[in-house]
Amino acid sequence: MAETMTAPIPDTAASTDHPAILAQGLTLTLGNTRAEVPILKGIDLAVPAGQTVALLGPSGSGKSSLMAVLSGLERATGGSLEVAGAHFAGPGAPTLSEDQLAAARRGRIGIVLQAFHLLPTMSALENVATPLELAGMDDAFGRARAELEAVGLGHRIDHYPTQLSGGEQQRVAIARALAPRPALIFADEPTGNLDSTTGTDIIRLLFDRRAESGATLFLITHDPALAEKCQRVLELADGRIISDRAGAEPA
Numbered sequence: 001m002a003e004t005m006t007a008p009i010p011d012t013a014a015s016t017d018h019p020a021i022l023a024q025g026l027t028l029t030l031g032n033t034r035a036e037v038p039i040l041k042g043i044d045l046a047v048p049a050g051q052t053v054a055l056l057g058p059s060g061s062g063k064s065s066l067m068a069v070l071s072g073l074e075r076a077t078g079g080s081l082e083v084a085g086a087h088f089a090g091p092g093a094p095t096l097s098e099d100q101l102a103a104a105r106r107g108r109i110g111i112v113l114q115a116f117h118l119l120p121t122m123s124a125l126e127n128v129a130t131p132l133e134l135a136g137m138d139d140a141f142g143r144a145r146a147e148l149e150a151v152g153l154g155h156r157i158d159h160y161p162t163q164l165s166g167g168e169q170q171r172v173a174i175a176r177a178l179a180p181r182p183a184l185i186f187a188d189e190p191t192g193n194l195d196s197t198t199g200t201d202i203i204r205l206l207f208d209r210r211a212e213s214g215a216t217l218f219l220i221t222h223d224p225a226l227a228e229k230c231q232r233v234l235e236l237a238d239g240r241i242i243s244d245r246a247g248a249e250p251a
């Protein structure tokens with residue numbers, strides 16, 4: 001799929017002292033002019049590169065919406081936002097088409113969701129290799145194979161998603177998200193569809209693979225114990241960050 005990027009996206013991702021996430025006054029309002037629903041009500045957040053951050057908050061507080069905006073899946077309606085060097089919103093930010101947003105995410109941002117979102121007509125190997133090919137990386141299939149081996153699925157590369165257990169599908173999804181070596185990983189309730197033993201294995205895998213890459217991790221969870229595995233714990237309520245503190249994990 002050829003994608004041209006007409007709008008320049010300043011790339012500051014290579015600089016380690018540049019924050020991975022810099023949001024100021026970020027808002028998201030959904031709906032139409034007759035019924036506008038404010039979802040995010042002014043988010044100020046700076047996340048240094050390499051930090052692990054958990055986002056807690058009650059159902060409906062806006063966690064998934066915040067992740068969607070920070071990861072470039074959804075456009076903010078106000079404020080400014082820079083993520084892994086991509087200028088997504090704010091004065092001077094280019095207006096990006098869907099393709100341009102996708103291109104801006106590619107290689108910078110890896111996303112792991114509760115529902116694994118693997119392509120059912122593709123094997124595990126193809127699911128991991130395709131984004132690498134789209135990113136124009138050399139040896140996409142060799143890299144994908146190595147990534148699947150790293151998540152313990154070297155023997156399953158030719159299997160289709162329906163032939164894999166939920167835990168195995170999530171391993172493929174993690175391999176797919178991490179294979180392009182993104183500077184930033186977003187994970188939204190990555191164990192929500194898994195039993196607790198499988199979920200524990202998946203979290204260990206996600207944290208181990210993150211530690212190897214040094215990527216910034218932004219993890220949405222309902223589980224306070226899991227949140228403590230991060231260096232920083234944010235709490236969202238009604239579209240606002242109401243608490244920002246250190247987690248139990250040393251920085």
Ligand SMILES: Nc1ncnc2c1ncn2[C@@H]1O[C@H](COP(=O)(O)OP(=O)(O)OP(=O)(O)O)[C@@H](O)[C@H]1O
Nearest residue numbers: 030031037039057058059060061062063064065066
């Ligand atoms: N397209 C939409 N139009 C209007 N409101 C929406 C839309 N999408 C989400 N919302 C509302 O935005 C609010 C935040 O939703 P969001 O999914 O971000 O919350 P959450 O904290 O992730 O919840 P959960 O923990 O249940 O997943 C909710 O009140 C939700 O109903």
